[in-house]
Amino acid sequence: MQRRSLLAGSAGLLSVPFIAPSARAQTGAGGRTEIQFWYGLAGALGERVAEQAQRFNESQDRYRVVATFRGSYPEVMSGAIAAWRAGTAPHIAQVFEVGTATMMGAGPAIRPVYELLGEAGIELDPQRYLAGVRGYYSDTQGRMISMPHNSSSAVMWLNLDAFERAGLSTTDLPKTWAEVRAAAQAIRARNAAEMAMTTAWPTWVMYEQMSSLHDVALATPANGFQGLDARMNLADPIFLKQTEMLLEMQRAGHFTYGGRDGGGGAAFPAGQAAISFNSSAGRAAVQREARFRWASVVLPHHADITQSPKNGVIGGASLWALTSRNRTAAEYRGVAEFYRFISDVEQDKWWHQVTGYVPLTLAAYEASKAEGFYERNPGADAAITQLSRAQPTPNSQGFRLGGFVEIRNIIQEELERGFQNQQNAQTALANANRRADVVLRNFERANRR
Amino acid sequence: MRRKVIFGNKLLPYLLLAPQLIVTAIFFFWPAAEAIRYSFLRQDAFGISVMFVGLENFQDLFADERYLQVVWNTIWFSFWVTVLSMGVALLLAVLADRHIRGRNTYRTLLIWPYAIAPAIAAVLYIFLFHPSLGLLGRALNGFGVPWDYRLNGDQAMLVVILAAAWKQVSYNFLFFLAGLQSIPKSVLEAAAIDGASPSRRFWTVIFPLLSPTTFFLLVINITSAVFDTFGIIDALTGGGPGNATQTMIYRAYVDGRVNLDLGSSAAQSVVLMIAVMALTLVQFRFIERRVHY
Numbered sequence: 001m002q003r004r005s006l007l008a009g010s011a012g013l014l015s016v017p018f019i020a021p022s023a024r025a026q027t028g029a030g031g032r033t034e035i036q037f038w039y040g041l042a043g044a045l046g047e048r049v050a051e052q053a054q055r056f057n058e059s060q061d062r063y064r065v066v067a068t069f070r071g072s073y074p075e076v077m078s079g080a081i082a083a084w085r086a087g088t089a090p091h092i093a094q095v096f097e098v099g100t101a102t103m104m105g106a107g108p109a110i111r112p113v114y115e116l117l118g119e120a121g122i123e124l125d126p127q128r129y130l131a132g133v134r135g136y137y138s139d140t141q142g143r144m145i146s147m148p149h150n151s152s153s154a155v156m157w158l159n160l161d162a163f164e165r166a167g168l169s170t171t172d173l174p175k176t177w178a179e180v181r182a183a184a185q186a187i188r189a190r191n192a193a194e195m196a197m198t199t200a201w202p203t204w205v206m207y208e209q210m211s212s213l214h215d216v217a218l219a220t221p222a223n224g225f226q227g228l229d230a231r232m233n234l235a236d237p238i239f240l241k242q243t244e245m246l247l248e249m250q251r252a253g254h255f256t257y258g259g260r261d262g263g264g265g266a267a268f269p270a271g272q273a274a275i276s277f278n279s280s281a282g283r284a285a286v287q288r289e290a291r292f293r294w295a296s297v298v299l300p301h302h303a304d305i306t307q308s309p310k311n312g313v314i315g316g317a318s319l320w321a322l323t324s325r326n327r328t329a330a331e332y333r334g335v336a337e338f339y340r341f342i343s344d345v346e347q348d349k350w351w352h353q354v355t356g357y358v359p360l361t362l363a364a365y366e367a368s369k370a371e372g373f374y375e376r377n378p379g380a381d382a383a384i385t386q387l388s389r390a391q392p393t394p395n396s397q398g399f400r401l402g403g404f405v406e407i408r409n410i411i412q413e414e415l416e417r418g419f420q421n422q423q424n425a426q427t428a429l430a431n432a433n434r435r436a437d438v439v440l441r442n443f444e445r446a447n448r449r
Numbered sequence: 450m451r452r453k454v455i456f457g458n459k460l461l462p463y464l465l466l467a468p469q470l471i472v473t474a475i476f477f478f479w480p481a482a483e484a485i486r487y488s489f490l491r492q493d494a495f496g497i498s499v500m501f502v503g504l505e506n507f508q509d510l511f512a513d514e515r516y517l518q519v520v521w522n523t524i525w526f527s528f529w530v531t532v533l534s535m536g537v538a539l540l541l542a543v544l545a546d547r548h549i550r551g552r553n554t555y556r557t558l559l560i561w562p563y564a565i566a567p568a569i570a571a572v573l574y575i576f577l578f579h580p581s582l583g584l585l586g587r588a589l590n591g592f593g594v595p596w597d598y599r600l601n602g603d604q605a606m607l608v609v610i611l612a613a614a615w616k617q618v619s620y621n622f623l624f625f626l627a628g629l630q631s632i633p634k635s636v637l638e639a640a641a642i643d644g645a646s647p648s649r650r651f652w653t654v655i656f657p658l659l660s661p662t663t664f665f666l667l668v669i670n671i672t673s674a675v676f677d678t679f680g681i682i683d684a685l686t687g688g689g690p691g692n693a694t695q696t697m698i699y700r701a702y703v704d705g706r707v708n709l710d711l712g713s714s715a716a717q718s719v720v721l722m723i724a725v726m727a728l729t730l731v732q733f734r735f736i737e738r739r740v741h742y
Binding site: 074075081108405414417447448 | 708
């Protein structure tokens with residue numbers, strides 16, 4: 001038996017030479033069933049994930065979750081997929097939200113949450129979870145496919161010292177883009193900060209969140225929730241308005257492009273940027289590094305388009321149970337037990353308070369509120385407010401687009417060309433729309449069965 | 450007449466070659482064959498539905514004007530990395546070959562950058578050129594030069610070329626120095642007695658005698674610029690802004706590992722394979738003829 005698994009393992013390794021040790025279920029010391037859990041959070045957040053697994057291991061004596069850091073989100077995802085192809089997939093992989101459509105399309109490779117829980121006889125009412133979180137990871141029938149784990153939303157970060165230097169109010173903070181622009185202009189005019197405004201995650205903040213807030217689809221119909229045939233909707237006036245605003249602000253020196261993905265995130269805690277947009281999970285870093293007064297508030301909206309913005313969308317990652325040959329019922333059961341454990345109010349509350357991610361369950365939010373957590377940490381509930389302030393519409397429930405990582409990059413690339421004065425807003429959006437549609441069509445072809 | 454050694458046993462030579470052949474087959478031919486096979490398929494990330502599409506992956510690739518830009522980027526990037534790293538290395542080697550105090554120290558110091566991991570090299574360049582963190586970047590902006598390689602494609606290309614060339618200089622320096630030291634002193638002295646000036650001695654005696662080294666380095670440098678600069682580009686610019694610093698190998702990585710489009714990534718690998726074969730052929734057929742051994 002041992003020899004056979006060794007051979008199988010080496011064959012798997014050879015066909016995918018760059019895959020490191022296989023994630024094979026073992027019954028470790030003390031007769032515990034081992035559950036391999038690959039995650040992609042580095043630094044302090046990664047330590048919290050390891051702690052979460054440890055708390056689970058200490059809470060019972062039948063399963064042991066072995067949490068391993070496997071690089072960035074894209075690396076965890078491609079690593080887990082390659083491992084699945086080689087027959088050595090981990091039991092649980094943490095996959096970022098943009099990978100959701102790809103994972104959902106992977107029928108035999110994944111075990112949906114509702115199935116796992118059903119087999120294990122565990123009752124977890126989907127209604128316990130925050131609507132914005134649950135919707136993103138459920139199928140069209142409302143059944144949860146992946147387990148919410150770490151969810152955040154984008155919020156606006158303001159350097160109140162810079163606001164004061166610019167002669168702006170530090171209590172009546174900007175709520176609309178017009179007010180943000182006026183503030184940026186004042187900050188630049190008084191030279192109150194090195195950068196008036198910057199952003200991390202340009203596509204997520206400036207396009208995905210804005211699409212949701214203004215109830216306009218990023219892709220029609222329903223952002224891909226209804227099937228693989230969705231088409232990009234970047235020609236909508238809201239995206240043109242948004243892009244033109246960014247290009248104009250950049251030309252006037254009111255907006256500084258901070259690079260792709262998380263690249264723009266460092267300027268705010270360092271005190272260089274007066275206004276920044278970033279994940280609410282950046283809170284820990286700001287708290288630790290910022291040497292100035294700051295606030296985190298909900299994202300601005302265009303008041304001429306809507307007076308009552310909808311909910312924002314989440315970012316972050318969820319947990320996917322992967323299949324493998326010879327995977328036993330006990331192992332799946334262990335995964336289900338882990339899911340139950342992290343959804344427990346006490347555990348969820350702990351996770352929410354130490355990481356800055358939004359709570360997964362409403363109960364953990366209520367418990368934190370009752371404890372006075374948000375009075376001690378003003379602004380920590382901005383993301384929760386933003387996620388739950390409206391009933392999600394088909395345009396604001398999230399995105400289920402194949403090749404979404406690539407689409408995000410395409411939008412960033414075309415935006416960068418706009419910032420370089422190589423094209424105007426309209427051309428940038430037309431190019432992004434055309435290129436992203438190609439990605440969607442290719443995904444449709446490869447996944448139609 | 451040379452004495453021939455003949456092994457009676459026909460099996461023995463194959464047996465002795467076997468380890469090398471097995472390694473080559475498993476680590477070179479098998480993955481290459483797999484890449485060729487994948488390039489004719491279209492599949493989802495998990496390989497659950499696989500479809501034969503013929504040459505469609507290649508057609509899509511060459512119909513994509515951005516891929517043609519990536520090919521051009523690769524040529525431009527490799528050309529400048531090779532020229533810069535070899536030029537600077539030759540200059541340094543000629544200088545370090547002279548009788549100067551502490552030349553062993555200089556030589557050792559010049560070799561150091563080669564031992565630096567690409568990601569660290571990139572971080573060093575970020576600390577130099579980043580518009581708000583970098584020493585030079587800040588200075589440039591301070592002098593009123595609008596410097597931001599994260600947004601300006603030409604500046605981004607300049608930074609990755611500099612970083613990649615800098616890292617390659619040490620290696621070239623080492624070989625040029627060895628080449629210079631192997632040139633017989635008597636030849637140079639004869640030229641000097643005939644009244645040839647130092648620069649004339651360099652171009653008519655030293656440079657031709659160095660040509661085997663130069664040729665070897667040319668092959669190595671072009672190959673490493675095309676294939677071995679992934680780390681620097683990834684850590685410095687991530688291929689951006691736009692596609693300004695995306696090279697063929699970087700794009701193959703992004704499409705395969707990030708975008709999970711294995712068909713296109715495999716097709717790009719096959720294109721690279723063909724490019725390498727063509728490049729090697731050209732180098733050995735046309736350039737090697739001009740090399741004096």
